[in-house]
Amino acid sequence: MKLTRTADLWWKTAVVYCLDVETFRDGDGDGCGDFRGLTQKIDYLDRLGVTCIWLMPFYPSPDRDDGYDITDFYGVDPRLGTLGDFVEFVRTARDRGMRVIADLVVNHTSDRHPWFQDARSGRDSRHRDWYVWADEPPPDGPKGVVFPDKEDSLWQYDEHTGQYYLHRFYKHQPDLNVANPEVRDEIARIMGFWMELGLSGFRVDAVPFMLETDGQADASRLPDPHDYLADLRAFLSRRNGEAVLLGEVNLPYADTMAFYGGEQGDELTMCFDFVGMQKMYLALARRVARPLAEALRERPAPPKDGHWATFVRNHDELTLDRLSDAEREEVFQAFGPEENMQLYGRGLRRRLPPMLDGDPKRLKMVYSLLFSLPGTPVLFYGEEIGMGEDLRAEGRLAVRTPMQWRPGPGAGFSDADPSRFPGQVVEGRYGPDRVSAAAQRRDPGSLLSWIGMLTRRYRENPELAWGDLDILDTGTDQVLAHRCSREGGTVVALHNFSQDPVEARLTLDELDSSWLLTDLLVDGTTEVASDGTAVVRLDGYGCRWLRPVPRDQALPD
Numbered sequence: 001m002k003l004t005r006t007a008d009l010w011w012k013t014a015v016v017y018c019l020d021v022e023t024f025r026d027g028d029g030d031g032c033g034d035f036r037g038l039t040q041k042i043d044y045l046d047r048l049g050v051t052c053i054w055l056m057p058f059y060p061s062p063d064r065d066d067g068y069d070i071t072d073f074y075g076v077d078p079r080l081g082t083l084g085d086f087v088e089f090v091r092t093a094r095d096r097g098m099r100v101i102a103d104l105v106v107n108h109t110s111d112r113h114p115w116f117q118d119a120r121s122g123r124d125s126r127h128r129d130w131y132v133w134a135d136e137p138p139p140d141g142p143k144g145v146v147f148p149d150k151e152d153s154l155w156q157y158d159e160h161t162g163q164y165y166l167h168r169f170y171k172h173q174p175d176l177n178v179a180n181p182e183v184r185d186e187i188a189r190i191m192g193f194w195m196e197l198g199l200s201g202f203r204v205d206a207v208p209f210m211l212e213t214d215g216q217a218d219a220s221r222l223p224d225p226h227d228y229l230a231d232l233r234a235f236l237s238r239r240n241g242e243a244v245l246l247g248e249v250n251l252p253y254a255d256t257m258a259f260y261g262g263e264q265g266d267e268l269t270m271c272f273d274f275v276g277m278q279k280m281y282l283a284l285a286r287r288v289a290r291p292l293a294e295a296l297r298e299r300p301a302p303p304k305d306g307h308w309a310t311f312v313r314n315h316d317e318l319t320l321d322r323l324s325d326a327e328r329e330e331v332f333q334a335f336g337p338e339e340n341m342q343l344y345g346r347g348l349r350r351r352l353p354p355m356l357d358g359d360p361k362r363l364k365m366v367y368s369l370l371f372s373l374p375g376t377p378v379l380f381y382g383e384e385i386g387m388g389e390d391l392r393a394e395g396r397l398a399v400r401t402p403m404q405w406r407p408g409p410g411a412g413f414s415d416a417d418p419s420r421f422p423g424q425v426v427e428g429r430y431g432p433d434r435v436s437a438a439a440q441r442r443d444p445g446s447l448l449s450w451i452g453m454l455t456r457r458y459r460e461n462p463e464l465a466w467g468d469l470d471i472l473d474t475g476t477d478q479v480l481a482h483r484c485s486r487e488g489g490t491v492v493a494l495h496n497f498s499q500d501p502v503e504a505r506l507t508l509d510e511l512d513s514s515w516l517l518t519d520l521l522v523d524g525t526t527e528v529a530s531d532g533t534a535v536v537r538l539d540g541y542g543c544r545w546l547r548p549v550p551r552d553q554a555l556p557d
């Protein structure tokens with residue numbers, strides 16, 4: 001594999017780490033996380049193997065949707081620091097070879113944004129057309145409220161100007177009108193601004209909603225939204241050839257492909273694999289690999305330089321909206337049977353370890369899967385140490401609790417009185433006295449050590465990221481066996497979804513008994529028979545990564 005190409009397309013072997021500055025680390029002792037605190041923790045992220053930090057929104061905000069309701073796209077929330085602190089952080093990250101991307105939330109603004117304040121001041125105001133207005137909610141308009149517990153309509157009547165405005169999310173988040181060329185210019189200006197300050201791209205929030213023009217007065221005359229996304233990508237690439245757009249597109253695979261720009265591949269660089277993620281939970285609930293294997297067989301390869309982004313958990317509810325009602329119910333029953341664990345009827349507000357009853361083998365298996373499947377792995381802060389959720393917190397905030405750095409009441413997140421924290425620290429079995437980065441750092445058997453090893457092995461074996469994927473038949477339903485091959489190199493990974501030990505039979509046609517399968521995660525080798533078959537033993541919830549090597553070179557690098 002050409003090294004220059006691997007380095008140019010850095011996102012294909014990246015390890016992305018998503019965090020909220022507010023809950024990560026308090027550097028000035030006021031109880032709120034901030035850029036200074038985050039900067040102190042960069043070496044922790046570097047040691048873990050993170051190569052790209054994704055910052056959740058850090059812009060000024062009334063914080064009614066945890067920062068996804070923005071009042072100034074060009075600033076830093078004063079509670080988190082200053083632009084100066086931001087630049088110091090980016091500079092420090094880059095010094096460690098890490099890139100930084102940030103949430104680009106331009107489907108909507110906060111209703112307190114000066115643009116919206118102006119827009120609602122009168123029908124002929126300067127920014128009126130920056131938002132989407134209608135005399136009556138149009139019958140052919142977009143459907144489906146995103147927050148069914150709080151909203152029952154996508155249109156909110158504005159008394160003062162006598163029209164309705166569109167809001168896909170909360171009513172305090174009016175949708176921007178991206179069909180308006182002025183809005184488009186402004187979005188490019190926002191991107192240009194942060195790129196100039198050192199960002200390497202964006203995680204683009206709610207992409208399908210942002211591009212949607214249904215229900216607008218003259219929707220059919222509007223320019224094709226995909227042309228707009230391609231324009232944004234072209235703009236980004238002109239400013240910085242290595243910058244990426246990582247898009248939130250939660251749609252079936254066939255529809256998602258359009259957001260890569262189809263065959264052209266000139267829109268999003270990466271899309272999250274929401275389907276694969278949901279099928280993985282179904283497979284875990286059933287203790288059978290098949291649902292995930294089927295999804296992976298169906299999953300199209302992204303065009304050109306595109307790549308999937310894979311994840312186990314993100315910052316929102318763990319959405320199960322791509323499963324059938326019966327399948328979703330199975331996952332609810334297995335991992336979140338109580339009403340308080342569920343959200344919006346479609347997802348779970350839990351983190352993985354409590355869902356798996358803290359079973360360390362099963363947890364390690366899931367992360368091994370994350371790092372071995374093709375796609376850029378994206379971690380959500382705290383996953384690496386197995387943090388749990390706080391069901392006392394409202395809605396999605398259950399999984400956005402302060403990072404647990406060390407034992408003690410403030411969890412090393414802050415020295416201030418915990419009553420000043422942005423949210424309560426988790427208590428009990430998953431609290432900082434039992435789950436913390438400091439303790440796990442000293443324990444070679446910890447989840448933190450395991451994930452550190454996985455990041456290294458994943459980067460050392462680029463076939464996993466670059467190779468062609470084959471799902472192998474092993475004769476057992478419990479095991480997912482997949483192989484990634486490229487330019488003569490092959491890695492085979494096996495994951496046992498059941499609690500019972502199994503023997504999986506592999507057939508690797510090109511091999512014979514002059515080969516051995518060498519383990520990449522632990523010491524060990526497996527014999528290959530003269531017809532290319534190999535019997536691989538897996539413990540309950542076991543996982544193995546194997547590389548075929550000629551018998552006389554049995555120790556890989």
Ligand code: GLC
Pocket residue numbers: 065068069105169205206248315316
């Ligand atoms: C995305 C974000 C979510 C946010 C919403 C509105 O779905 O992931 O956290 O609430 O957009 O911006």
